[in-house]
Amino acid sequence: xxxxxxxxxxxxxxxxxxxxxxxxxxxxxxxxxxxxxxxxxxxxxxxxxxxxxxxxxxxxxxxxxxxxxxxxxxxxxxxxxxxxxxxxxxxxxxxxxxxxxxxxxxxxxxxxxxxxxxxxxxxxxxxxxxxxxxxxxxxxxxxxxxxxxxxxxxxxxxxxxxxxxxxxxxxxxxxxxxxxxxxxxxxxxxxxxxxxxxxxxxxxxxxxxxxxxxxxxxxxxxxxxxxxxxxxxxxxxxxxxxxxxxxxxxxxxxxxxxxxxxxxxxxxxxxxxxxxxxxxxxxxxxxxxxxxxxxxxxxxxxxxxxxxxxxxxxxxxxxxxxxxxxxxxxxxxxxxxxxxxxxxxxxxxxxxxxxxxxxxxxxxxxxxxxxxxxxxxxxxxxxxxxxxxxxxxxxxxxxxxxxxxxxxxxxxxxxxxxxxxxx
DNA sequence: TCTCCGATTAGAC
DNA sequence: CTAACGGTCTAATCGGAGA
Numbered sequence: 001x002x003x004x005x006x007x008x009x010x011x012x013x014x015x016x017x018x019x020x021x022x023x024x025x026x027x028x029x030x031x032x033x034x035x036x037x038x039x040x041x042x043x044x045x046x047x048x049x050x051x052x053x054x055x056x057x058x059x060x061x062x063x064x065x066x067x068x069x070x071x072x073x074x075x076x077x078x079x080x081x082x083x084x085x086x087x088x089x090x091x092x093x094x095x096x097x098x099x100x101x102x103x104x105x106x107x108x109x110x111x112x113x114x115x116x117x118x119x120x121x122x123x124x125x126x127x128x129x130x131x132x133x134x135x136x137x138x139x140x141x142x143x144x145x146x147x148x149x150x151x152x153x154x155x156x157x158x159x160x161x162x163x164x165x166x167x168x169x170x171x172x173x174x175x176x177x178x179x180x181x182x183x184x185x186x187x188x189x190x191x192x193x194x195x196x197x198x199x200x201x202x203x204x205x206x207x208x209x210x211x212x213x214x215x216x217x218x219x220x221x222x223x224x225x226x227x228x229x230x231x232x233x234x235x236x237x238x239x240x241x242x243x244x245x246x247x248x249x250x251x252x253x254x255x256x257x258x259x260x261x262x263x264x265x266x267x268x269x270x271x272x273x274x275x276x277x278x279x280x281x282x283x284x285x286x287x288x289x290x291x292x293x294x295x296x297x298x299x300x301x302x303x304x305x306x307x308x309x310x311x312x313x314x315x316x317x318x319x320x321x322x323x324x325x326x327x328x329x330x331x332x333x334x335x336x337x338x339x340x341x342x343x344x345x346x347x348x349x350x351x352x353x354x355x356x357x358x359x360x361x362x363x364x365x366x367x368x369x370x371x372x373x374x375x376x377x378x379x380x381x382x383x384x385x386x387x388x389x390x391x392x393x394x395x396x397x398x399x400x401x402x403x404x405x406x407x408x409x410x411x412x413x414x415x416x417x418x419x420x421x422x423x
Numbered sequence: 424t425c426t427c428c429g430a431t432t433a434g435a436c
Numbered sequence: 437c438t439a440a441c442g443g444t445c446t447a448a449t450c451g452g453a454g455a
Contacts, residue, residue: 016436036442037441037442037443038442038443039440039441039442040440040442041440041441041442042441042442044436044442058441058442059441060440060441061440061441062439062440062441063440063441065440078442104435104436105435105436106436107436108436189434189435190433190434190435191434192433192434192435193433193434194432194433194434195433195434223448223449224447224448225433225434225447225448248444248445248446249445249446250444250445250446251444251445252443252444252445253443253444254442254443254444255442255443256441256442256443258439259438259439259440299441300441301440301441313429346442348443403442404439404440424455425454425455426453426454426455427452427453427454427455428451428452428453429450429451429452429453430449430450430451430452431448431449431450431451432447432448432449432450433446433447433448433449434445434446434447434448435444435445435446436443436444436445
């Protein structure tokens with residue numbers, strides 16, 4: 001039993017954001033489509049047609065304006081409410097196919113399929129069910145390690161012959177070699193731009209070369225992550241599936257502004273809003289934070305303007321998740337770093353030193369950790385009557401910094417008011 | 424010189 | 437027409453301060 005290879009599945013939604021939009025827009029099923037990042041900044045999801053037109057991942061929107069016009073590319077702002085809801089539907093279906101699921105990102109899930117005798121049929125079935133019940137097409141990659149499952153998924157996506165399912169465990173060693181020799185190292189999970197360059201200087205350009213490199217010397221040169229990657233490529237499962245959604249160790253809320261702002265009032269308004277969001281996330285995972293950082297950035301793409309990117313770290317003597325307390329400290333921090341005469345493009349807050357709210361013993365003389373009753377009521381009201389029903393006075397009341405989102409589709413699945421059809 | 428810790432980097436999506 | 441290059445998260449590594 002122990003000698004049987006693990007069968008780890010990696011299910012990845014195809015062009016996820018584009019696919020979500022297409023579910024409600026059958027008219028764009030065969031058209032080039034792209035989805036822009038926050039602030040309508042960069043292309044972060046592309047349909048195959050858009051990829052074929054040469055639209056690169058992450059390209060700034062203004063740089064492809066001409067192609068958008070010439071080819072009639074359909075452009076959408078990010079609609080995270082919709083994507084999150086579609087993701088939940090997909091993940092929920094997938095969860096029925098294994099008791100061990102790790103939801104790795106909004107559009108990817110690992111499943112442990114080890115021990116199932118009918119892996120090929122299961123993979124096929126989950127793929128068909130997801131597309132039938134949600135409209136989202138997915139590919140399934142299977143391998144003895146997470147890294148090889150990811151690589152299998154890449155093969156499934158690239159080779160139409162696989163029909164969206166590929167299991168590297170079914171290949172002979174010879175076949176594996178011929179497959180891996182045709183894939184460049186940068187397709188490997190954990191190998192990014194820098195490593196690709198360094199590896200190439202070492203004469204390593206294909207996945208096969210990387211797999212067969214000497215572990216000891218590679219570790220010495222590139223570190224422990226590289227060693228794990230190589231072992232995983234050899235079929236040794238070094239990275240376990242992480243069943244439980246683990247509590248975040250750091251919570252960031254930051255945003256680029258729709259246009260740069262120069263007054264402290266505008267930055268205060270944005271910052272209090274970011275703190276509200278971050279504190280809500282903190283409470284949702286039942287945590288409190290012991291450290292807060294506040295930062296400001298001017299527009300780094302405007303080299304001719306004076307640049308100033310300050311930040312301040314604020315230790316919280318009494319860890320808390322109370323929005324009002326956190327906002328008070330954030331505004332004090334802002335006062336200490338804000339300088340007029342600059343145009344700020346982005347601001348944000350980082351909560352860290354996060355621990356469990358219930359485990360915190362508190363200061364003997366300070367009494368119990370800050371009474372969180374008021375925040376509980378606050379959260380309950382917003383949950384019941386809708387986000388933003390109650391908020392603190394300063395939170396996001398100005399519009400000056402709001403991000404651009406000019407092409408957002410309706411929240412089809414979660415908001416009656418946005419449905420395009422009148423009943 | 425060693426250790427600790429915050430800051431930076433690299434990677435993922 | 438404006439003006440126009442994202443947001444979170446983790447882990448490893450770097451490098452300075454203090455012991």
